[in-house]
Amino acid sequence: MSRLSREELARRKMHARIRTIIKYVIVIVVAVIPLIPVWVMFLWLLAQSFSAKVTFGVIPQVFTLENWKFLWAPFKMGLKEYPNIWPITMNTLFLALGVAALEVLISSMAGYALSRMNFPGRIGLMQFIIALHAFPSVILLIALFIILNKMGLYGKGYMTLLGIIIIKAGLEIPMASWIIKGFFDAIPWDLEWAALVDGCTRWRVWRSVILPLVLPGIGAISIFAFLSGWAEFLLVYTYVVGEEYYTLPVLIYYLIGELKFVNWGMLAAVGLFFTIPTLIFFSTTQKLLLRIYVGGVKR
Amino acid sequence: MVKVTLDNVSKFFGKVKAVVDLNLEVRDGEFVALLGPSGCGKTTTLLMIAGIYKPTKGRILFDEVDVTDLPPKDRNIGMVFQSYALYPHMTVYDNIAFPLKLKKVPKHEIDKKVKEVAKLLQIDNLLNRKPAQLSGGQQQRVALGRALVKEPDVLLLDEPLSNLDAKLRVMMRAEIKRLQKELKITTIYVTHDQVEAMSMADRIAVMRAGRLQQYAEPEVLYNKPINLFVAGFIGNPPMNFIEGSIKEENGEYYFESEGLKLKLSKDLGELVASKSTDVVLGIRPEHIRVITSGEVDNAIDATVYVIEPLGRDLVINVKVDNTLLKILSTPGLKLEPGQKVKLVFPEEKIHFFDKYTEKAII
């Protein structure tokens, strides 16, 4: 092996250093600078909601809870006056819990069958589930509007919300089944065979052996379903008539139009209030949710 | 306890033929090993006996009852899996009690039986632990306990020792054999390790590519292998094979191969030649004698290639022309690579196989 001269060695070290610098310049330009708006927006949400005045958008000046008055005091949206935000929060909760319950129950059954059972058309069904991605949700929105009308569920308050729960769950169940199938796939067949040999029926295997093992996955799916019901905007916006049946996203939507420039503080506070469950769940079950957000979200 | 009969059983997965026309009878209380390389269909066979796979063709009988269409839970079998398949969310106690719970056995009786089995397997101090807190050997015992607690008619073992370290494996080998003899349960044991099969089983079914090759007692497999595959699979180091042909010169019979000419007795020569002249000679490493000096009749010239001392034994690799042979010998023999030696093949230990059909001639 040829020895490197001292100058050559220094030159190479220099090159290596330049390459390292270029590397980090790329990282900063590509991955960090574009994040500034995102960070600024979240900082604003925090700062603005707790202060009477902010400078440069993100520096809080005077601490106040004035912006959070909607938690206990009446507020107005358009001509409608709400006693406080809790009735609307309850509507949202009703929707989110309904969606989560329905979705988890049905997709954990279907996911098990898809993962563990042999039946004619199994591959076809899986392909079909993936192919559903090709149908834009807008076509369903128009037709479902007609169907809700036909069933007399349009503009019927809580009945409409119930209809929305079924629709929302129905739209998400195929993908959720697919994801849960993935969780079932990860459980070794040996365990299932052992349970069969030990004397279980298929139902019993599912209930006593498999389900407890996929519980973390099921938990993540329920959180995901809950959050997606919690954040659902379009269906409620399009189908619900009557301000007392709105959910938080629709309430916020109309509040933005009304209060921007006038009361950013309250908007930020409502927004933060609404985002809290999402942030809590995401920070606790980040890894599993990540998997689902990629597989499950329609975009 | 029951007799297990496989009657012309086949299992196809799409185009893949996992098991083809398998006929096998396991006697009441017998310990049978299914032996073969991975992918030979032995685990598939076991899962069919368990009722987890349905045979594509054929019937499975327990005693005289056709159980082909019965689900596993109605067959009263116990099974130990290669991965042990312990339920990770249950304690050792619950794992063992699970089959009894499913049978709706009264609580106090479950308790009694679980403790009995735990004691038998010396895991009675582990009952409150979760599987993840156990060592491999302990998990193995729990799996065995779970299989035995329901007092099964048939015990199925799928490579139960392959995840244990070498020392533990030898110990468990003896223990499983003792248990089986003590409880007299009909047992079917799947393994790819011929030593395991030879040391434990009453009879061994050697399988290859979904087909049964030979089904016999260990000594028979060793002494009278039915074809090249069985001969090569049983025994360690494996049997030496030399391709060649049978020649007749002046009424004398010879086995001839490159660099090797071996005179055969008239009886043997005639017998082999009557079946085939293109043959494969097989001889086990332990049956070749090495002569370092002096003249011996009908000996073969060889060169020492490499020596592997194994403590108790000595494996000598020699080259006859370009063919490498392994010889199992006792230490003490002083040999150097490159040294010329002579080999003697005792005629009664020689096997001949047809080169084309691979079947044993003698």
Add this chain to the structure above:
Amino acid sequence: MSKLPIPTYRITPWLFLTPLFIMIALAWIGPLFLTVYLGFTDLQLKNFIAFIKDFFTPQVHFTLDNFRRIFLAQDPYIPEVARITMIYVGSVLAINAFFALVLSIAIAYFVKSELISMSLRVSWLLPRITPGIVYALMWNWFVSRDGMFNLLLRLAGIPESWLPSNWLLDKPYSQLLMIIVNGYIGASFGMIVYTAAIKSIPPDLINAALVDGASEFQVARRIIIPLLKWPIMFVTAWQTLSLMASYDVILMVWGAAQGASPSEVLGITKVAGVTVWSLYAYTQAFSQYQYGYAAAISLVLVAIGLGLIVFYFKVFGFRRLMEPSRVEV
């Protein structure tokens, strides 16, 4: 020990699947057929009540007019919508598939500290996990007159005269904003898929290249990117479908800015020039009450989507479509 007439193992799967089938029929298949039917009718506000009472009322006529309006450009706004959609899908796709690639290599390979890499990844995920309406709220503040966007741009040295008076409504700017707003959400999809793929490359492979004398850039270009061929194709394919169908973020950002009810949305998005195809279908139904026409417009998307997914199944095969993050070494 009796033999059942039909073995239970034949029935059980269907028992597990029935609820799924019911939900799919209710939320997907039924509406799909109804949309196809609607697309060939002149259903609108004036015969809507009659139609709800009876799906085959004589007041609703079978017609091909809807498709004539679309394909013969009898609706003058259609070419504009098509143009906006193509710009939207093309640009956001570029962000999702290619910007995300550079981003993932930067975050998952160039940054060696797991902590920094992790926090960057979480930050990039924020736009995706934030509820859409809050995301819309934040953007509404961010691009408003007293918001930070203009301030940051001025800090970055963009001359005052280049900046619009209203980001949401001044035309090329509003369309640029539409791409940015959606790009932030989309980038994380590609990022997650690519990051998983990069992490599944055997470290030995990268080490071997480094020992062989490659710099980290060369490793990225010669080893990582070629191995990411399938994930890149998957992200492109999948996101094309997603983007064609997506309009909810646009609706939330631009609609909320004016507090527009469904019937008022079309006016705003027209002014801003952000009416993508699926949003146009939505507004035709819920702003213009032209249900038949709206169904026909959305059927165009269905046709394209179906064509694409069949094409994908052919090109990728089912397996690959299912395991996008698997790297083929």
